[in-house]
Amino acid sequence: MADEGLRPIIVKRIKKGGGGHHGGAWKIAYADFVTAMMAFFLLMWLLGSTAKGDLQGIAEYFQTPLKVAMSGGSGSGDSSSVIQGGGKDLTRKEGQVRKADDPQMKKTYNLQAAHLKDLEQELERAELARLRTLKTKIEDAINARPLLNQFKSQLLLDITSEGLRIQIVDEQNRPMFALSKAELQPYTKEILLEIGKALNDVPNRISLSGHTDATPYASGEKGYSNWELSSDRANASRRALIAGGMDEAKVIRVVGLSSAMLFDKENPFNPINRRISIIVMNKKAEESALKDGGTVEVQAQGAQAPAAPAAPAARPQ
Structure with a gap:
């Protein structure tokens, strides 16, 4: 019995370790496997639901994405696909407004039209540059000649939507x-001769219009009136331009407008309303003038006219 009291007591302790394959690492591997299978399933579904032509479009996109983006393309969301696209219009806050197969939602780009538009804009810029150069050349020619320099206040040049407009206006004591009459004063003829030399530097066609003030003839509109006078003065200006060296084929229109388009609308009897307007037309204005009903005249904007004298009873004959 004494031996039983000395018997050793053995305590078994169980140490818990990582557990090997019984741990949680397999869950991460399984999740990766499931993700890969899902991606594979989605890829196979997309390939199966996309037509052959669409597959070629996708391949072309990854080769030249900019070309496809500009020229447009179709995909599985199009109405021609087996799997119909659709869904709510994300540009709206509420309500199902449009579907993906709505023709209004498809954007296409015409590369040829875009190229032509860029070319047209480039031609317009080049034409505008030519007209500005012509404007500077005429101003320099007037400034270089002392005889003409004193009349430069009567020479108005500006760029309008229809081209370069050159206006030669009357002053109170210097018509x-x-x-x-339609008889040019010597200094007016010199100005027109100088302008005629410069106009051949550009290929643009021109339009001439004559204007008078509102002072009527004693005979009124029944006989020789401001309409005939403005037309004769415009034609006299045309002859002076041709004498200066301008090609006569450049003239596309010669009109007399009487006092229908006043420079100074507030003062219809102001001498500045008596003027010759020469428009060096751009391409658009020329095409418009060649069509029936085309107009080329541009009204003056923002010009400061001298004070008008008292209205005479009738224009002296």
Whole structure:
């Protein structure tokens, strides 16, 4: 019995370790496997639901993505696909407004039209540069000649939506034409001769229009009136331009507008309303003028006209 009291007591302790394959690492591997299988399933589904032509479009996109983006393309969301696209219009806050197969939602780009538009804009810029150069050349030619330099206040040049507009206007004590006649004053003829030399530097066609003030003839509109006078003065200006060296084929229109388009609308009897307007037309204005009903005249904007004298009873004959 004494031996039983000395018997050793053995305590078994169980140490818990990582557990090997019984741990949680297999869950991560399984999740990766499931993700890979899902991606593979989605890839196979997309390949199966996309037509052969669409597959070629996708391949072309990854080869040249910019070309496809500009020229447009189709995909599995199009109405031609087996799997119909659709869904809510994300540009709206509420309500199902449009579907993906709505023709209005498809954007296409015409590369040829875009190229032509860029070319047209480039031609317009080049044409505008030519007209500005012509404007500077005429101004320099007037400034270089002392005889003409004193009349530069009567020469108005500006760029309008239809081209370069050159206006030669009357002043109170310095008219361009003889009184109530289509006879050019010597200095007016010199100005037109100088302009005629410069106009051949550009290929643009021109339009001439004559204008008078509102002072009527004693005979009124029944006989020789401001309409005939403005037309005769415009034609006299055309002859002076041709004498200066301008090609006569450049003239596309010669019109007399009487006092229908006043420079100074507030003062219809102001001498500045008596003027010759020469428009060096751009391409658009030329095409418009060649069509029936085309107009080329541009009204003056923002010009400061001198004070108008008292209205005479009738234009002297």
